[in-house]
Amino acid sequence: MAFNKIKKMFTEEDEELSTEEEFYNVSSDAMDEAQKVGNKMILLEPRAYSESQQIADHLKSRNSVVVNLKRVTSAQAKRIIDFLSGCIYAIGGNMQKIGVGIYLCTPKNVSVQGKISDESEKNKSNNEEEIEW
Numbered sequence: 001m002a003f004n005k006i007k008k009m010f011t012e013e014d015e016e017l018s019t020e021e022e023f024y025n026v027s028s029d030a031m032d033e034a035q036k037v038g039n040k041m042i043l044l045e046p047r048a049y050s051e052s053q054q055i056a057d058h059l060k061s062r063n064s065v066v067v068n069l070k071r072v073t074s075a076q077a078k079r080i081i082d083f084l085s086g087c088i089y090a091i092g093g094n095m096q097k098i099g100v101g102i103y104l105c106t107p108k109n110v111s112v113q114g115k116i117s118d119e120s121e122k123n124k125s126n127n128e129e130e131i132e133w
C-alpha cells in the first residue's frame with residue numbers, strides 16, 4: 001500500500017513535467033513569423049537595376065542588407081544607390097559604405113556603431129611617412 005502511494009506520487013510529477021514541457025514548446029508557425037520580421041542580414045550582389053526593388057523589400061521587412069555593387073556598371077550602381085537612398089530615407093534607415101562598391105543598408109530598428117575607413121581616404125588625409133616599428 002505504501003508502495004502504491006509512492007508510485008502515485010512519482011507518476012503525478014511526471015504528468016506535471018510533461019504538461020510543463022508542452023507549455024514551453026514554440027510552434028513552427030511562430031518561429032517562421034519571427035524570422036520574417038527583421039532579424040536577418042541579407043547579402044546581395046545585384047546584376048541589374050531591376051533587382052533594387054528586391055533590396056527595398058528586404059529593408060521594408062526590417063532586415064539589414066549588405067549590397068555588393070561590383071557586378072554592375074558604374075551607371076547602374078549610381079541608379080541603385082539613388083533608389084536605395086530614397087527607400088532608406090522613407091523608412092528612416094541608414095546607409096553606410098563599408099568598402100569599395102559595398103554598402104550596408106539598415107532599417108530603423110537596427111543601429112550601426114563605428115565607421116570603417118577606406119585605405120585611399122587614409123592616405124589622402126595622412127601625408128606623413130609611415131614609420132616601421
